[in-house]
Amino acid sequence: DAGITQSPRYKITETGRQVTLMCHQTWSHSYMFWYRQDLGHGLRLIYYSAAADITDKGEVPDGYVVSRSKTENFPLTLESATRSQTSVYFCASSDIASSGMNTEAFFGQGTRLTVV
Amino acid sequence: LAKTTQPISMDSYEGQEVNITCSHNNIATNDYITWYQQFPSQGPRFIIQGYKTKVTNEVASLFIPADRKSSTLSLPRVSLSDTAVYYCLVGGIGDDKIIFGKGTRLHILP
Numbered sequence: 001d002a003g004i005t006q007s008p009r010y011k012i013t014e015t016g017r018q019v020t021l022m023c024h025q026t027w028s029h030s031y032m033f034w035y036r037q038d039l040g041h042g043l044r045l046i047y048y049s050a051a052a053d054i055t056d057k058g059e060v061p062d063g064y065v066v067s068r069s070k071t072e073n074f075p076l077t078l079e080s081a082t083r084s085q086t087s088v089y090f091c092a093s094s095d096i097a098s099s100g101m102n103t104e105a106f107f108g109q110g111t112r113l114t115v116v
Numbered sequence: 117l118a119k120t121t122q123p124i125s126m127d128s129y130e131g132q133e134v135n136i137t138c139s140h141n142n143i144a145t146n147d148y149i150t151w152y153q154q155f156p157s158q159g160p161r162f163i164i165q166g167y168k169t170k171v172t173n174e175v176a177s178l179f180i181p182a183d184r185k186s187s188t189l190s191l192p193r194v195s196l197s198d199t200a201v202y203y204c205l206v207g208g209i210g211d212d213k214i215i216f217g218k219g220t221r222l223h224i225l226p
Contacts, residue, residue: 033213033214035216041218042201042203042216042217042218042219043203043216045213045214045215045216048212048213048214050212056212058213059215090159090160092159092214094214100209100210101148101207101208101209102207102211102212102214104150104162105152105160105162105214106162107158107159107160107161108159109158109159110157110158110159
């Protein structure tokens with residue numbers, strides 16, 4: 001199916017464990033993004049990637065690791081999960097128009113992560 | 117990236133036109149203004165984008181005055197299903213990041 005998909009949709013993990021959230025897009029968009037959204041708040045950018053093998057920090061990168069070996073995948077890893085990382089995580093992708101602007105971003109369904 | 121300021125929340129009634137204003141005083145010459153909509157338990161969805169004057173699509177209109185220091189998203193004849201959070205973003209050519217502010221929580225009443 002075309003689009004952007006995240007897995008898992010729900011995850012409960014224990015403090016200190018490593019957990020990886022997956023994101024896959026089928027459009028071959030250049031850009032991919034990871035956001036977290038805490039209850040009742042806006043989205044905060046964790047990491048983003050402009051192309052395969054190019055990643056950069058966003059607003060709240062501490063405690064997270066990303067990689068992008070293939071254009072279509074952008075996994076987010078919490079190396080040692082903490083309770084403060086309990087949140088809803090959204091992945092998104094966008095492309096660059098001929099104008100040089102980022103085109104609209106398409107978001108996945110989100111992953112609800114609970115760290116106990 | 118230009119900082120944006122929007123009302124935290126707004127209430128309106130079904131059938132009314134709703135206008136949400138966003139301030140972006142330090143908008144740069146090559147910046148565009150983009151609005152997203154987010155329903156509960158879903159990711160944001162692009163609504164509209166503009167540079168100056170007025171842009172209209174099937175969902176909304178975007179009004180941008182000549183000085184571009186603010187913009188207004190207009191939703192015609194809202195329904196209960198328009199209850200959502202609306203985000204105003206400002207960014208331009210060469211901006212890699214897409215940064216969201218706190219948004220405006222719009223609540224439509226019957």
